[in-house]
Every structure is written in C-alpha cells, then in structure tokens.
Amino acid sequence: IDLFPDAVTEDSALHGAAAAVLDVALDRLSFDAPIHSLADVDAALRSRNYGRAAMLLEPRAEGGNTEAQYRLATLYRSGRGVPMGPARAFQWMLRAAAKGHADGAYSVAVMYEKGIGIAADTGEARKWLEMAATAGHTMARARLDSPSGVEIPPAPVSAADDRKTR
Numbered sequence: 001i002d003l004f005p006d007a008v009t010e011d012s013a014l015h016g017a018a019a020a021v022l023d024v025a026l027d028r029l030s031f032d033a034p035i036h037s038l039a040d041v042d043a044a045l046r047s048r049n050y051g052r053a054a055m056l057l058e059p060r061a062e063g064g065n066t067e068a069q070y071r072l073a074t075l076y077r078s079g080r081g082v083p084m085g086p087a088r089a090f091q092w093m094l095r096a097a098a099k100g101h102a103d104g105a106y107s108v109a110v111m112y113e114k115g116i117g118i119a120a121d122t123g124e125a126r127k128w129l130e131m132a133a134t135a136g137h138t139m140a141r142a143r144l145d146s147p148s149g150v151e152i153p154p155a156p157v158s159a160a161d162d163r164k165t166r
Contacts (some may be wrong), residue, residue: 038067050081069096070104077107079117085157092116097128105132106140 038060046052054075060068072087073092076085090111109128112121132140 014146026144048134050075053079066099066101066104069093070101073104073107086117097131100135101160102132102135102137105135109140
C-alpha cells in the first residue's frame with residue numbers, strides 16, 4: 001500500500017530540480033577564483049613546511065586553480081615536501097601554462113628547452129616561450145628579442161614568407 005504517492009513524486013521532482021540547479025552553479029564556478037585564499041600555503045612556505053604546502057596545494061591544483069598548479073609543480077621540480085619528480089613537475093606546469101599562467105608557460109619553455117621532465121624539443125620550447133611573452137612574461141620577451149639570449153632557434157620561415165623578403 002502506497003500511503004503517500006504524491007509526496008514521493010514531489011520529493012523526487014524537488015530533489016531532481018535541486019540537483020539540476022547545483023549542477024548549473026558548479027559549472028559556472030570559476031576554479032581560478034580560489035574558494036580559499038592561498039594565504040595558508042604562503043604561511044606553510046614561509047615556515048619551510050613544504051609537505052604541508054604540497055598537501056594544501058594538491059586539492060586546489062586538482063580543482064583547476066592555475067596558481068596552485070604552478071606552485072605544486074615548483075615543489076615537485078625542487079623535491080621540497082614531495083619526492084622530486086621532473087615528469088610530475090612538467091605535468092603540473094603544463095596544466096597551469098595551458099590555462100594562461102605566464103610563469104608556467106615560461107617554465108614549460110625552459111623544461112622543453114633543457115629536456116627536464118619531457119624530451120627536449122626546441123619547437124615546443126619556442127611555442128611556449130612565445131605564449132609566455134604574449135601573456136606578459138618579461139624574461140620570455142627579452143629572450144625572444146635578444147638573439148644572444150635565446151638558445152632556441154628562430155621560428156621556421158614558410159616558403160611564402162621567404163618569397164616576401166626577396
């Protein structure tokens with residue numbers, strides 16, 4: 001015997017509607033706007049408690065916070081608070097860089113240039129150096145503008161561009 005058939009149907013509909021609203025709200029939430037500031041991470045770093053800093057950064061990095069991704073990558077690159085892991089550092093750095101983090105893009109360029117955590121690839125290094133410069137990274141811009149400061153070969157010239165200069 002179903003004593004409250006309408007109540008169950010209404011509760012189910014209400015639950016479904018609430019879930020849909022929550023889904024929309026979560027989709028619109030920007031993970032780059034940290035729910036919690038990184039002040040606790042800064043405090044851990046100032047006190048040289050790198051393990052705590054890594055523990056605090058990991059969920060934020062997983063959640064898509066680019067600054068947390070960048071900082072966690074630097075910990076993996078140096079082996080502070082986590083086992084040194086150049087490949088893991090590269091993965092986190094790339095995630096931050098791909099979302100427009102200028103320091104992350106510059107670091108990815110250097111990692112490609114020197115083969116740190118990834119096979120050396122001068123073409124990829126140049127691409128990320130240009131992305132960093134476009135994002136306002138002054139050292140990237142300086143390296144691109146100074147022939148003596150760049151170990152990365154110039155971008156290839158297409159046949160059409162070559163004809164224009166003749």
